[in-house]
Amino acid sequence: xxxxxQNSEALNIQEGKTATLTxxxxxxxxAYLQWYRQDPGRGPVFLxxxxxxxxxxxxxxxxVTFDTTLKQSLFHITASQPADSATYLCALDTYSxxxxxxxxxxTRLKVLA
Amino acid sequence: xxxxxxxxxxxxxEKGQTVTLRCDPISGHDNLYWYRRVMGKEIKFLLHxxxxxxxxxxxxxxxxxxxxxxxxxxxxxxVQPAELEDSGVYFCASSQELGETQYFGPGTxxxxx
Numbered sequence: 001x002x003x004x005x006q007n008s009e010a011l012n013i014q015e016g017k018t019a020t021l022t023x024x025x026x027x028x029x030x031a032y033l034q035w036y037r038q039d040p041g042r043g044p045v046f047l048x049x050x051x052x053x054x055x056x057x058x059x060x061x062x063x064v065t066f067d068t069t070l071k072q073s074l075f076h077i078t079a080s081q082p083a084d085s086a087t088y089l090c091a092l093d094t095y096s097x098x099x100x101x102x103x104x105x106x107t108r109l110k111v112l113a
Numbered sequence: 114x115x116x117x118x119x120x121x122x123x124x125x126x127e128k129g130q131t132v133t134l135r136c137d138p139i140s141g142h143d144n145l146y147w148y149r150r151v152m153g154k155e156i157k158f159l160l161h162x163x164x165x166x167x168x169x170x171x172x173x174x175x176x177x178x179x180x181x182x183x184x185x186x187x188x189x190x191x192v193q194p195a196e197l198e199d200s201g202v203y204f205c206a207s208s209q210e211l212g213e214t215q216y217f218g219p220g221t222x223x224x225x226x
Contacts, residue, residue, distance in 0.1 A: 004155075007122070032213075034214070034215075036217075038143045041219075042219055042220075043117075043204050043217035043218050043220050044156070044204070044217045045217070046214050046215065046216060046217075049214055050214070062171075065142045089156070092157075100146070100158045100161055100169055100171075101146075101158065101215065102155075102158070103148075103156040103157070104155060105154070105155045106155070
């Protein structure tokens with residue numbers, strides 16, 4: 001069955017460092033991969049979308065890579081700030097006549113001042 | 114531009130009762146999705162509307178769940194009768210194009226006692 005794995009353990013890093021979050025998937029080949037941020041009690045907020053033919057995408061301090069051979073995406077936050085503390089979710093599309101997304105359980109990031 | 118809104122934000126009901134959740138997508142978004150997150154698990158797809166048509170309802174748990182989108186604007190998700198295992202956070206999302214960015218609402222937190 002299709003499966004997405006994200007680091008289930010919380011990630012603590014020092015302010016100013018680069019945070020790297022991992023998303024691994026098995027048993028299918030998505031055309032799109034998205035990263036979302038979720039704060040407690042709120043809905044997921046879209047951050048970045050990367051397509052299967054794109055290796056890397058950047059937006060301000062965020063960078064996403066997509067390796068379809070390794071079946072892995074890495075999400076980087078450079079110069080991290082305490083305000084970046086949140087849970088980060090990756091989601092991949094599955095297409096079977098219609099698009100729907102499968103989500104990982106998310107990785108909780110805490111940036112320490 | 115207003116985002117996706119959901120009502121109510123919280124609902125506490127007893128087993129056997131009926132609850133109706135409402136989602137108002139971003140204006141002009143033809144695609145509307147319902148998702149659910151139960152405690153400790155990942156966000157799971159329930160169904161997808163394109164305008165008023167159900168494109169994919171493969172994620173609906175059982176026939177106690179009924180989703181509608183009359184007129185292709187807002188959508189409702191009714192649970193009747195509610196069971197304990199229906200407790201969780203129900204998210205709605207909308208997108209302009211298929212397979213592209215989905216914008217999430219804040220969710221409705223449902224607790225069935």
